[in-house]
Amino acid sequence: MTGHRCCIHGCSSRSHGRNAAKLNNGLRFFCFPKWKKHEDKPVAEVTRRHRMAWVAAVGRRDITFDRILPSKRVCSLHFHSGKPAYEMLETHPDWKPSLLLGHKEVRKEEEPQEMPHTVEVVLKCEEDDEEEQKQEETGLPQPEEENMLDCCALEQITHLKGELTELKLTELFLRGEKKVNYYTGLQSHSTFQVLLRYIKAFLPQGATKLTPFQMVLLTLMRLKLNFPMDRISHLFNVHPETANAAFEDTVSALYARMSSLVHWPDRERVWVSMPRLFVEAFGGRLAVVVDGFEVSAETPSGVESWDQDSRTVKYVTGITPQGVISFTSRGWSGGSSDVEITERCGLLDKLLPGDVVLAGRGFNVEEGVGMMCAEVRRSPPGGRRELELKTTEETRRLSHLRGHVKRIIGTVCNTYRILSSNVPIRMVEPCEGESVTFLDKVVAVCCSLINLCPNGVLSLQKRK
Numbered sequence: 366m367t368g369h370r371c372c373i374h375g376c377s378s379r380s381h382g383r384n385a386a387k388l389n390n391g392l393r394f395f396c397f398p399k400w401k402k403h404e405d406k407p408v409a410e411v412t413r414r415h416r417m418a419w420v421a422a423v424g425r426r427d428i429t430f431d432r433i434l435p436s437k438r439v440c441s442l443h444f445h446s447g448k449p450a451y452e453m454l455e456t457h458p459d460w461k462p463s464l465l466l467g468h469k470e471v472r473k474e475e476e477p478q479e480m481p482h483t484v485e486v487v488l489k490c491e492e493d494d495e496e497e498q499k500q501e502e503t504g505l506p507q508p509e510e511e512n513m514l515d516c517c518a519l520e521q522i523t524h525l526k527g528e529l530t531e532l533k534l535t536e537l538f539l540r541g542e543k544k545v546n547y548y549t550g551l552q553s554h555s556t557f558q559v560l561l562r563y564i565k566a567f568l569p570q571g572a573t574k575l576t577p578f579q580m581v582l583l584t585l586m587r588l589k590l591n592f593p594m595d596r597i598s599h600l601f602n603v604h605p606e607t608a609n610a611a612f613e614d615t616v617s618a619l620y621a622r623m624s625s626l627v628h629w630p631d632r633e634r635v636w637v638s639m640p641r642l643f644v645e646a647f648g649g650r651l652a653v654v655v656d657g658f659e660v661s662a663e664t665p666s667g668v669e670s671w672d673q674d675s676r677t678v679k680y681v682t683g684i685t686p687q688g689v690i691s692f693t694s695r696g697w698s699g700g701s702s703d704v705e706i707t708e709r710c711g712l713l714d715k716l717l718p719g720d721v722v723l724a725g726r727g728f729n730v731e732e733g734v735g736m737m738c739a740e741v742r743r744s745p746p747g748g749r750r751e752l753e754l755k756t757t758e759e760t761r762r763l764s765h766l767r768g769h770v771k772r773i774i775g776t777v778c779n780t781y782r783i784l785s786s787n788v789p790i791r792m793v794e795p796c797e798g799e800s801v802t803f804l805d806k807v808v809a810v811c812c813s814l815i816n817l818c819p820n821g822v823l824s825l826q827k828r829k
Contacts, residue, residue, distance in 0.1 A: 374467035
């Protein structure tokens, strides 16, 4: 039979009619993913799971991990975007068929079993390996049957060229606002382009296979999605050391150019646009909402036990009542309390006695209260500023503000997942010739990127 048919149960999609004429139905047909067992271990594992996921989603007894005829295809109707996602994007909704599958449950595909090593099986495996290698080298589909080279060939080649462009992660890849937000955390493609132009001159020129666009995209993907460096290097087709060097260079450039986006605003500007519920509760005295979070480092290789405080770094950020990050501390030892860090990191030096500070989780908040309220005071003559906590009863009277405080805090870690994971130990070591660690730079860059949104933190929260 000329053309392709969809193998999903109950789906009647086909590429050609009964008279062998090409149907103009706009459908496309995709092969089952291959298990790249001869690639590096991370790639082999992901592609194995990818193939298993497809087999389980299709749910046909005659299609198993080890037995899929070349003619078996899945049409574009079974994907949200009309095509499968790249094999390494395991969290993407189109990583496997998920729409109109013809059954209610996706069966679990069993692990591929080892086959007996008979002469016939060994010869057959060698033939399959040669065929897969030939297909990977040419980049074009090989003939599956004698009559496969029909009028669809040109259309398929054109389509493959388009997919190849997307897999190269060039500037054509980052089209569409949803895709930009998913991979980078930015709101729009134009914001990405402005950011790229702003730091392009500060990136290494000609010293890497990656273009400035790819370096910025790689960095934002690492910050936003916390992709392992092995996966990123595979996506961009470079060595892991090259990908890591590009990440570090780009973060340093972003830190140098964008740190000014996190700055303490004029007191008059804060008062003018203060949310009404805060004005009613504090007049003009509320100065900042404090958010504390911690980042853990990986345990060094060869070390069986490592003190939790030694592998944890704490940060404090100050956020205006309007939702803009206005202060970011350096990293502090995990043994320090959030209140202690707040008093010693320099944040209170920007406040005046009588100013009110609110905080949420991590500040020894009493159960049932939900937030912390404190007033800045100066200890006797010439002493440093300290926080005087309000009593539980005083804080309970402000319970109507709890929802707004919750919307403000936690956004940095929720948006940029790298801060919610165990980071490499080298990130918590001081940068050569600098007084900050690489993790300090990463935190500052993440906060600056959030402030690129029109309304900072609150803008991101409304979109979730």
